[in-house]
Amino acid sequence: MPTEIDFDKMMIIVNAKLTMDTRRVYLNYKNAKQNENRNHLNTVLLIYGFFGLMIGVLVFALPSFLLCMIIFHTYVLFMMAMTLITDFSTVLLDTADNQIILPRPISSKTIFMARLVHIMIYLLQFTIALSFFPVIFTFFKYGILTGIGFCVTTFLTVLLAVFTTYLFYLVMLRFSNEQKIKEIVTYFQIFMTIFFAVGYQIIPRIINLKSLAGSFELHWYAYFLPPVWMALLVDGLHTLSVDRLHIAMAALAIGIPVITFWVLNKYLAPYFSKKLAVLNNDAVEGSKRTKSNIQKPSISQKLSTLVCKKGFERSAFEMTWKITGRDKQFRLQFYPSLAYILIFVFVFVFRSNQSIGESWENLPSSSNFLVLIYVPLFTISTGILIMAFNENFQASWIFYSTPVNKPGELLTGSLKALLMKYFLPAYLIMFALALYIWHWPIVDDFLFGLCNNLLSFFIIAALTPHYLPFSRQPSTQQQTGRIVIVLVQMVMIGALIGIHYVLLKFPTIFYAVIPFLVAGIIAILKNLQKLPWRRIAA
Known part of the structure; x- marks a missing residue:
């Protein structure tokens, strides 16, 4: 040889490789349109x-x-x-x-x-x-x-x-x-x-x-x-x-x-x-290795018992928790959106007309902590629609083959997993940052904001087309509505910040409004759990 x-x-x-590249096409399952990757x-x-x-x-x-x-x-x-x-x-x-x-x-x-x-x-x-x-x-x-x-x-x-x-x-x-x-x-x-x-x-x-060019010099390293x-x-x-x-x-x-x-x-x-x-x-050898039959309960199993009903909602919670951590396409689409939390915080904290030092010194006297309260909602809520699409969407036949009378429980289980896995950690980080800058007076604001965020999240879920988790084929045609949903979310979050800003002058109202917010969350959640099959988007 x-x-x-x-x-x-x-x-x-x-030449064979280049020829294969130009002839490789991606077939859309719905409309059978062929597009060569040269356009991409x-x-x-x-x-x-x-x-x-x-x-x-x-x-x-x-x-x-x-x-x-x-x-x-x-x-x-x-x-x-x-x-x-x-x-x-x-x-x-x-x-x-x-x-x-x-x-x-x-x-x-x-x-x-x-x-x-x-x-x-x-x-x-x-x-x-x-x-x-x-x-x-x-x-x-x-x-x-x-x-x-x-x-x-x-x-x-x-x-x-x-x-x-x-x-x-x-x-x-x-x-x-x-x-x-x-x-x-x-x-x-x-x-x-x-x-x-x-x-x-x-x-x-x-x-x-x-200033960088003016003071520029090369060091030995x-x-x-x-x-x-x-x-x-x-x-x-x-x-x-x-x-x-x-x-x-x-x-x-x-x-x-x-x-x-x-x-x-x-x-x-x-x-x-x-x-x-x-x-x-x-x-192949790695796939043949056996694991111990005795396994400790995972984090998703422990949390599902705390926040979900028994049965299909708990199963949907654990499935969503694991798939969102393993699926490459979900991570590529959703994880970068988490970076916008840092972007929005930086943009609103360090204003362009002030130096970083001046902005930091003026923060305790400002109400910019409202941004920290509601930014996590904007980023995490984008996962509601992303979670519906998956390359292995054919596996969703399992939903239809099981005796599920209320598919809404599958939706609420996946929504709770999204909240517990991504929203709650991000919200706690924002709370810790705000507590460091504004100290204890903002605790009631974050408590009120948490109820506001949860209510808004479930309202967004109720207004979004009800897809079963990971059951839709990824396609441009089906995902074109995402920009409209993002705009609605921006308007809603802007309104929440405005209302919260007005209520800052009346902090005692927070505790009077919180029970109504909790009641609204429970009502929307129960309504989602009772969704019948005819309400599930085809």
């Missing part, structure tokens, strides 16, 4: 292009050329590594090549390089989208030589990102199995979504680019960072500097990516393919 890379066979494999790729490239435009503005906004180059190369390295980890994890960890092609007279290096070239073709598109505007702006402002150097260092940065990502996966393959790696990738995707959502709001408020190598290489071309520092950094910027790519091809490729070959075997 050949041991080196066979270029002709590699190109045949790459174009959308992603447009988004990356927009990000590149935002970074490209720094070419004109920052007076320090070196700082601008460091920021850009850091951004490219981060984006490429995260893209490889999140979007290409299924390609990198695909064992189908080993099962189908490897038994043929094709070396593992050829298969590895085919997989790598396949990914590099897509990364080239992402790189162009990310760097198009910064490169054009650099050519326009700093000239041809600097622009060409900028293009070269961008390509070298991508090579480093590829090597870093493969090294990351090799470490994961060494100490984890396939399921754990998928879990890690899922949390990376969640992290990226949260990072951009939070960063968009927070980073511009805490960074003053002009900065010279160990690849973005600094790349930036100093471009800076050397821009200023035509040939001193020892620029020569050393240029050698590192060019030499390290080339060497790491050679190491990747020479040594890591066979090891990576070998680990992928045994990945499925490890998964």
Whole structure:
């Protein structure tokens, strides 16, 4: 069997992969519309292009050329590594090549390089989208030589990102199995979504680019960072500097990516393919391991006995608790919304017309704790509709095959699980923060707000189409109404904050209104529990 890379066979494999990519379609179960994933790729490239435009503005906004180059190369390295980890994890960890092609007279290096070239073709598109505007702006402002150097260092940065990502996966393959790696990738995707959502709001408020550029200087440890190598290489071309520092950094910027790519091809490729070959075997062996028959009651079991009726409501509570923690799509859609709690708190606490110190000092004399009371409701209530959709929706036949006379109990069980698992912890964290800033006088506000939140949550659930938990096929057509529900929630929460703000002048009214709120919660909850099958959305 050949041991080196066979270029002709590699190109045949790459062409086959690219052909399969363009012919892969996603079939909608309802209307049988076919959409190629190329449209999705174009959308992603447009988004990356927009990000590149935002970074490209720094070419004109920052007076320090070196700082601008460091920021850009850091951004490219981060984006490429995260893209490889999140979007290409299924390609990198695909064992189908080993099962189908490897038994043929094709070396593992050829298969590895085919997989790598396949990914590099897509990364080239992402790189162009990310760097198009910064490169054009650099050519326009700093000239041809600097622009060409900028293009070269961008390509070298991508090579480093590829090597870093493969090294990351090799470490994961060494100490984890396939399921754990998928879990890690899922949390990376969640992290990226949260990072951009939070960063968009927070980073511009805490960074003053002009003062940063004015006080910018490199410390000794900065010279160990690849973005600094790349930036100093471009800076050397821009200023035509040939001193020892620029020569050393240029050698590192060019030499390290080339060497790491050679190491990747020479040594890591066979090891990576070998680990992928045994990945499925490890998964099979792990699935055969037996667990002890004696198990302690889980947290969901203990809580379900406290807040749910016996029977189907308790079962729905435990099922929802476990699925929301295990289902990848639910976590990808719902967990990033939890980040908006931090965003809203930061936006309302640290006003743009005040410094962070001034805002913090003025907090005890303000009524901004109302935001802390009602923000958790806005984020958690989005899970009501998300919870209805699941890729394994076919399994919902179990609901119809069991003797459930009141399917409303399934709904209330899942709603209580959502409250106990996500709303209550978030609310307690907000309460602890408010207690630290505003002290004990806000306790009655949070008690009143808790009743308000619970009543509003169940009102939203009553007004939302009644889907059984995890029983609907994820589709754009069915989920287009989410924006309307979000707007209704925003209006409702705004009204709650307004009413609460008015009642701040009459704190004794809180205790007079709370019994009515509790009665309303019980009434709506019982009404939901009694929902018949004809009220369940088909």
